[in-house]
Amino acid sequence: MRWAEGFIAVDWGTTNRRGYRLGPSGRLEDRMEDDKGVLSVAAGGFPAAIARIRERLGDLPLLLAGMIGSNRGWREAPYAPAPAGLEELAERLVWVEPGRAAIVPGISWTAGDAADVMRGEEIQILGALADGMVGEEERICHPGTHNKWIRVEKGRIASFRTVMTGELFSLLKEHSILADLLAGPIEPGPAFEAGVRHGRAHDDLTAELFSIRARVLLGKAKSEDAAAYASGLLIGYDLKTGLDGPGDVAVIGRPDLTRLFAAAIRSCGRRAREIDGEAAFLAGARHLAEPMR
Amino acid sequence: MRWAEGFIAVDWGTTNRRGYRLGPSGRLEDRMEDDKGVLSVAAGGFPAAIARIRERLGDLPLLLAGMIGSNRGWREAPYAPAPAGLEELAERLVWVEPGRAAIVPGISWTAGDAADVMRGEEIQILGALADGMVGEEERICHPGTHNKWIRVEKGRIASFRTVMTGELFSLLKEHSILADLLAGPIEPGPAFEAGVRHGRAHDDLTAELFSIRARVLLGKAKSEDAAAYASGLLIGYDLKTGLDGPGDVAVIGRPDLTRLFAAAIRSCGRRAREIDGEAAFLAGARHLAEPMR
Structure with a gap:
């Protein structure tokens, strides 16, 4: 079981995980994805959990990233302080x-x-950097459950800020008085962009969220626009934190999310380019495993 | 069953209800409270539900306020447009x-x-007005699941804005990554006031919420302060919507909530007086029932 023969990289999050087998040349050979996030693994259950990953993907060395290294994971991996x-x-x-x-x-x-x-985004961002997908001086947006705005300086992560946009939208969609209005699909378009504009221009997020429901009740807005407007509102408010200076933005992550954030950034007259988070993760894993191979 | 012999007033919300028997003179004679909010009553189940209220409090006429008049309640009672x-x-x-x-x-x-x-707050606010607890020209704050900021002009509700502060705090406490940090008790004090200050002064609510967790993880804040800080943060942000001009504020509602909002308002150098929401509800019920008695 030598790294030179290939290895398995796992992006192990809170509620799900994705595993990839990389061959001797670093080529992606196989993959898996399931909902066995760290919260579903009992204390002491991680050796058995990785044994099953090896049964599935091959008896190879493992590189594990994400919440697996948190105090709820297998073993706490102390944070590297930025710049890193x-x-x-x-x-x-x-x-x-x-x-x-x-x-x-x-x-x-x-x-x-x-x-x-941050835990899990760093390998993607630094992988994108190492493979030249982003430059040495960049502003990066990494949407997800928690959106991260990252400043890359001199090829390292210099500073960053987390915004709870994704989790808040999920909470509102699953458990709030807005739930029935937020069930629909979300596409960039007029309702989404109106939400972005309001979120950027005003400072009343927690009131405007309720107004979504009031406008529908009073016949001043269509219920089918509510989900896109709410998503745009939260993302527009999020941009206040991250889009605070000039310059382009590299948006890295799941394609469905990078598409929404890039659309919001562009609707503010700024340039955004989308980078697939999986490709960035694999780039980071290859570079981190290089010294062992 | 005549109104002159007394009546029952019910404050019937989404998740719970409170019933009060008022005697011939309007004096409070008996009360009940349970978790039979409108969402727990099946369609068509309201006649049986009020029969049980009468079994408990007496065979009397009923005045029903709150979500019982919404499209999820017994019958929809169309909104009266402000000013009202x-x-x-x-x-x-x-x-x-x-x-x-x-x-x-x-x-x-x-x-x-x-x-x-609004549904349910109006009877409290107009009851407080009719009994002289608030004046003809007032700024009112009514905290609850949804906080309401109301302008009273010429003795009527002229305009208002709803802020989802209470519901958002509950969602974060029950379902979010901050849940374990928000379980503690909340008292006005230095942590609460620091939250209010941040919420009022900054425009990064959805990022600052995550910072609460990051500061605890990195040893820069105490976990036992997190709930009070988060509550203060949401309330301070809420004040941006409501505390937009000069003048005192009358805070009407549940005493535990009016205490927090009044403390937040006072920490901004403004005067706030607290009015018990139950007393205001009973005043409103008495005045509304008067023509029938």
């Missing part, structure tokens, strides 16, 4: 099986009272 | 049992694209 690049991550790999299975640390950032953390 | 006072509510009572049981309508407000609705 691939070197800092490589130095801090936590070996849960000596020489055979390593957890990638997250990155922390502090400045005065401000503080932030 | 007790007269407009009385004119629009919906009689579900002729002469014996009436539903109080809510109030709607529109202006250009803006739109808002």
Whole structure:
């Protein structure tokens, strides 16, 4: 079981995980995806869980990234403080099986009272950097359950801020008084862009969310526009945090989410290019595994 | 079963209800409270539900306020458009049992694209007005699942705005990544006031919420302060919508909530007086029932 023969990279999140087998040349050979996120694995259950990943993808070394390294995961991998690049991550790999299975640390950032953390996005961002998908000086948006706005300086993650946009939309959609209005599909379009405009221009997010329902009740808006408007509203408000200076934005992540965020950024007259988060993850995994191969 | 012999007033919300028996003189004689909100009553189940209220509190006429008059309740009671006072509510009572049981309508407000609705708060606010607890020209804050900021002009509800503060805090506490941090008790104090200050001064609510967790993870804040800070943050952000001009504020509602909102308003250097929502509800019920007695 040598790294030179290939390895398995796992993006192991809170509620699901994706595993990839990379061959001797680094080529993607096989993949799996399921809902066995870290919260579904009992304490002490991780050795058995990775045994099953190896049964599925091959008896190979493992590189594990994401919430697997949090205090709810297998073993806590202390954050690398920003500024941090691939070197800092490589130095801090936590070996849960000596020489055979390593957890990638997250990155922390502090400045005065401000503080932030990431786990899982760093490997994608630094992979995109190492493969030249993004430049040495970039503003990056990484949408997901928690959207991250990242400043890359001198080829490293210099600072970042997390916005709970995705999780808040899910909470509203699943559990709130707006739930029945938010069930529909979300596409960039006039309702989405109107939401973005309101979110960017006003400072009344928690009131405007209720207005969505009131307008439908009073016949001043169509219920089928509500989900796109609400999504645009939350994303537009999110842009206040991240789109605070000039320059283009590289949007990295799941294609359905990068599409929405890129549309919102473009509707503000700014340029955004979309980068597939999976390709960025695989690039990061290849670069991190390089010294072992 | 005549109104002159007394009546029952019910504040019938989405998830719970409170019933009060008022005697011939209007004195509170008995009360009940349970979790039989409108969502727990099946379609067609309301006649049986009020029969049980009468078994419990007496065979008397009924005045029903709150979500019982919504499209999820017994029968929809169309909103009275603002400006509206007790007269407009009385004119629009919906009689579900002729002469014996009436539903109080809510109030709607529109202006250009803006739109808002209330059901249940109007009887409290107009009751407080009719009994002189608030004046003819007032700014009112009514915290609850949805906080309402109301302008009273010439003794009527002139305009209002709803903010989802209470519901958002509940969603975060029950279902979000912040859940374990928000379980603690919330008291006005330094952490709460720091949250209010941040919410009022900044425009990054959905990012600052995540920072609460990051600061605890990185040892920059104490987990036991997180719930009070988060509550203060949401309330401080809420004040941006409602505390937009000069003047005192009358805060009407559940004492535990009016205490928090009044503390937040006072920490901004403004005066706030607290009015018990139950007393205001009973005042409104007495005034609305007066013409029938």
